[in-house]
Amino acid sequence: MYYEARTHEIVEVTNAMEAAIKIKSGSIETYQVMKWTSNDGKYFMYAVPDGHIDNMLLELAILRQEIHSIDANYQQVESITNGWIDNVDILGKYLQESETSNFIMIKNAQLITINPQGHEKAWFTCGCCGTSFLANVKEQIKFDQDAGYGICDRCNSW
Known part of the structure; x- marks a missing residue:
């Protein structure tokens, strides 16, 4: 699924595995986005709920943003059907793999946090x-x- 932006709240976590644990445990709300720094230190990574209204966490858009680039765009690098994954370790593995993905689904994705600016x-x-x-x-x-x-x-x- 290609990610469509809505308004979100950022929840910072230490790594992809912590994001997977929070997502699988149900301890986050559907408007919350897990954010961590990639292992190589090049990107901020975001696991964004992107499913349908009944359960937004069944589908995750994985976005990344270059850390050392001013006004870097968000790029969607993966879409993970979380609803098909039962094991937190498998979700964590997919999140980690997305950190080094060469595939870009969307080069200029939106991530709207708290209040939209008006142009989104x-x-x-x-x-x-x-x-x-x-x-x-x-x-x-x-x-x-x-x-x-x-x-x-x-x-x-x-």
Whole structure:
């Protein structure tokens, strides 16, 4: 799955295995993102819940950002179907492997933390008519849309 940004809270952990433990234990909320530094010290790594509204943690978008580059973009380097993984060690292994991935799914992904700045856009599903639409994240927050639902322009006009 290609990651779609919503608003998130960063939870810093020491490494990929600690992130896997927190994710598998259910001790994090679906809006929280696990952040750690890659073993080689080149990247900040992020495990971002990216599943559907019923259980956001079933799918994880793995993003990375160069540490020593000013205004470095977030890159999506992996999509892990966490729902298929029963063992915390296996999830930890996949998270560690993503640290050195040469594959980039998205070169300029978004990671919106706390409050959107106003320019970020993401795909939403209209809570009224079910239409999928691209919209400004900050404008959709008034509809409580951190889970991906919003109100499209057609329905908002009523």
